[in-house]
Amino acid sequence: MSAPGEKRAGRPLLVIFLTVFLDLLGFGIIIPVLPFYAERYGASPLTVTMLGASYSLMQFVFAPVWGRISDRIGRRPVLLAGVATSAIGYTLFGLAGSLPALFAARILAGIGNANIATAQAYISDVTKPEDRARGMGLIGMSFGLGFILGPALGALSGALGARLAEGTPDAMLNQSSLPAFLAGFLALVNLVLGFFLLPESLKPGAQLTASRRQILSISALTHALRQPVVGLLLIINFVQVFGWSKMEQTFGLLIERLFVTEPIGTAAAAEQSIKLTGTALVIIGFFSAVIQGGLIGRLATRFGERRLLITGLFLNSFALCLLSYVPSFWALIPVLLVMAVASGLTNPTLSSLLSRSADAREQGATLGLGQSLGSLARATGPILGGFLFQRVGIHAPYLVAGAMLFISGLVGLGLKDPVRVSPTTPG
Secondary structure: OOOHHHHHHHHHHHHHHHHHHHHHHHHHHHOOOHHHHHHHOOOOHHHHHHHHHHHHHHHHHHHHHHHHHHHHHOHHHHHHHHHHHHHHHHHHHHHOOOHHHHHHHHHHHHHHHHHHHHHHHHHHHHOOHHHHHHHHHHHHHHHHHHHHHHHHHHHHHHHHHHHHOOOOOOHHHHHHHHHHHHHHHHHHHHHHHHHHHOOOOOOHHHHHHHOOOOOOOHHHHHHHHHOHHHHHHHHHHHHHHHHHHHHHOOHHHHHHHHHOOOOOOOHHHHHHHHHHHHHHHHHHHHHHHHHHHHHHHHHHHHHOHHHHHHHHHHHHHHHHHHHOOOOOHHHHHHHHHHHHHHHHHHHHHHHHHHHHHOOHHHHHHHHHHHHHHHHHHHHHHHHHHHHHHHHHOOOHHHHHHHHHHHHHHHHHOOOOOOOOOOOOOOO
């Protein structure tokens, strides 16, 4: 029989899982169509990755802002505001008729989706330290399920849009705008559900304490980096996301170059690329969700979060180095499975270790810093990835990414088990 405290925590965890899942579902829908939508307006591989980087740059700027605001006024209003902003961004993406309009839409969506750190702080509010990895695993499971259903819905709605527009001069536009409108609709549903079902998690006393802090301070970052465990975790997070993001934003282009039989730049090539990219991301998302949603708690109890993190980093390094050398799409599947397992081990353990190592009164701010630095890595990594893809060769981004993740694993070997520091206020 569950304890009363566990029952009280169960419903908020379920609601925050649903909120993040719908948020990531909309994000996943856009992934398969974004590179080919941008190519319609003459975007090069470097420009395509810059489009993805603009989204992440906004997350870098706004993640600590959302985190600190949530420490002041509560998690619920910040989460709802982010979902509403995302809905507007997705809708504008579907209406965009030029490359600058696409950039504007992705910037707005990036601002809205910068509230993932607030969702992590929400989980920290309602879980005990020993249950933190399992709680953070729900965020990871939301990501995984978003990558299962999102790309699949993106591919299906893109194909439907192409068929509806068949014989018209705007076939490519409709192929990509229909998934964007679907993502916007899901964000609107998310907003309604969150408004009626999502309770506030931050206690009034904590709100009063946090309200005396600045919204965003460089000193908070230096304060965090000076803490041995927190600082090392933030560095690991930045390096591994920087390496991973070079793959993330060029993956669709790689699929197009390796496996698409239609002439590149045509609507038929885009449709085939979207289907293959969606299938690959579904594979990664499904098995990553299995690890993060069903196994991560037991694995963390048996092996420890630090070991799982290091194992995930090295596995990702190995898979990325092989990614661009597979001879067929079917040969790509085992590599995708390794990547899925690695991501399932890495993401929740990093978040849990960071949360457990932070000052108890700085959950939102510290997790916001982690999310913000990760977003900075996603904003800069794809630009390097696009440059390497376009100027050096299609293998270069993935070999460099593998090397970056291998370095992260080596840094992780020096990580010690976290000990929560006493409450302090950064200067």
